[in-house]
Amino acid sequence: MPHGNLDRPSMTDESENSEWSAALKDLELRSRIRWNESLKRFNTWRIGGPSRCLIDVETEEDLAKLLPFIKKNEFQWFLIGKGSNLLIHDRIWEGVVLHLAGDFKSWKPQKGSAGVSAGAALADVTFSQRCVSHGWSGMEFLIGIPGTIGGAVATNAGAHGGETSEFLKSIRWMDLEGILHQDSCDAFEFAYRFSKLDAKQGRIVVSAYFELHEKDPQQVKHALLECQRFRMEKQPYNQPSCGSVFKNPPNDYAARLIELSKLKGKIRGRAQISPKHANFIVNLGDASSDDILWLM
């Protein structure tokens, strides 16, 4: 999960911390910097230790300053969307977490078409709800995915037979030098829950342009409600999890194989393989990252 130089110890004591803090001040960021913030609130498993430094990156200008700064100093770092596909360790994270916010939540419909440019930090749920009011169909499945548009592009999120890359036309992304690029989606080898546009690979999604199908808004709403109903029926939607833990192998389902192994319902510490859906591991309350790892 983490990116950057993992061997480099960073910010391990107060003096180093303040040195870091001074260097960040020189960047004159508009973004909010938080020190020793618990990461539990930043992921859907509600697990994880504090991060020495977490930055709510508000603007593209700030991102363009931060990425080369992190690279030059060889800091450990990772980028987080809504943390709905991440397991964060309980130990303190001695690096920096970039959390896109502010301007990255943009929504810019193109006049006279079913096209929209969405910021990387916009919630998938918000995206799908706004599509309903426009009568835009195709990505109703996002209603059940509690991540961001950046995360949906990075993981090529999908459900109910659809996936993000089907509707994605072009992407604005930034490299670790802070340089902004715009490319058609063909450049990124989208596949089942995979893309080359991941922060782990040094590419940060800034915004994405989608083209959807025009339909009667009532029909779009109906499809969206169907997706929601399916989730409530089949998944432990009211317990903290990261959704499906394992990808499905070709021509089979991970949940079926886990169930076959008689592991459904298995508990370790305060974590459990969900009795409702065997590919979900749920936090029963105060689970540790080791509880989850053990079950995995």
Ligand SMILES: Cc1cc2nc3c(=O)[nH]c(=O)nc-3n(C[C@H](O)[C@H](O)[C@H](O)COP(=O)(O)OP(=O)(O)OC[C@H]3O[C@@H](n4cnc5c(N)ncnc54)[C@H](O)[C@@H]3O)c2cc1C
């Ligand atoms: C209840 C539940 C149901 C789920 N159902 C589904 C489902 O049906 N289908 C599905 O595909 N997934 C599902 N998921 C998993 C998850 O929601 C998706 O993978 C989602 O796309 C992750 O988005 P995120 O913003 O939370 O990313 P995060 O979990 O924060 O990050 C995931 C990865 O994406 C990278 N990333 C995030 N933002 C960017 C960015 N702007 N630029 C570059 N890289 C970025 C991160 O660095 C990290 O490597 C589910 C999760 C939960 C909790």
